[in-house]
Amino acid sequence: MTIDATMVGRSYSAAESYQVGREKIREFAEAIGDPNPAYRGDDAVAPPTFAFVLSAGALDLLLADPDLGLRLDRIVHGAQKFNYVRPIKAGDEVAATATITTVRKAGDVEVIMYETVLTTAEGEQLATSTATVTHNRADA
Template sequence: MTIDATMVGREYAAAGSYQVGREKIREFADAIGDGNPAYRGDDAIAPPTFAFVIGSRALEQLLNDAELGLRLDRIVHGAQKFAYTRPIKAGDEIAATATITTVRKAGPVEVIMYETTLTTVAGEPIATATSTLSHNRADA
């Protein structure tokens, strides 16, 4: 199946919420080489790109949608940006939902834009990530 405009609006919720822990924030900050003290301690906040860790769980649902027929070996992650309502904090329990917002074809390449919303389980908005994937459906 090829990607088309009928897929715009499809939503993919992550399986379960994500409990943000101080150690996970610190480990992520260490992995990206950021020693900012705000990313450590009891009141730690997460680096901005930590949102991808949580959002990737919703992306996994999108990538596994059999109707889309995407193959990981034919995908390039093109662009991503984050918009925050507030920082992610240690102790947050966060739900993530990815929604396909745009699809278009460029020859054999399907360009898929999706938006991932992060909210507390109580519904408080935290962040929105906008991302682009390019999928080449041509025979390798």
């Protein structure tokens, strides 16, 4: 199946929320080489790109949707932007829902834009991520 406008609006919610731990924040900060002390300790806040970790479960569902027929070996992750309502903190329990916002074709290449909304278990919005993936359907 090829991507078309009927896919716009499909949403994918991660099956489980993610409990943000201070150690996970510290490990992530170390992995990206950021020594900022705000990313350490009992009151740690997450680096801005940590939101990708939180949104990965919802993205996995989008990429695995059999109706989209995507092959991971033919996908390139493009631009991504994060908009925050407030910082993500140690102790937050975060739910993620990804929604396809735009699809278009350029020959064999399909462009999928999606938005992922991160909220607390109580429904407080934390951040929104917008991203683009391209998928090539051409025979290898």
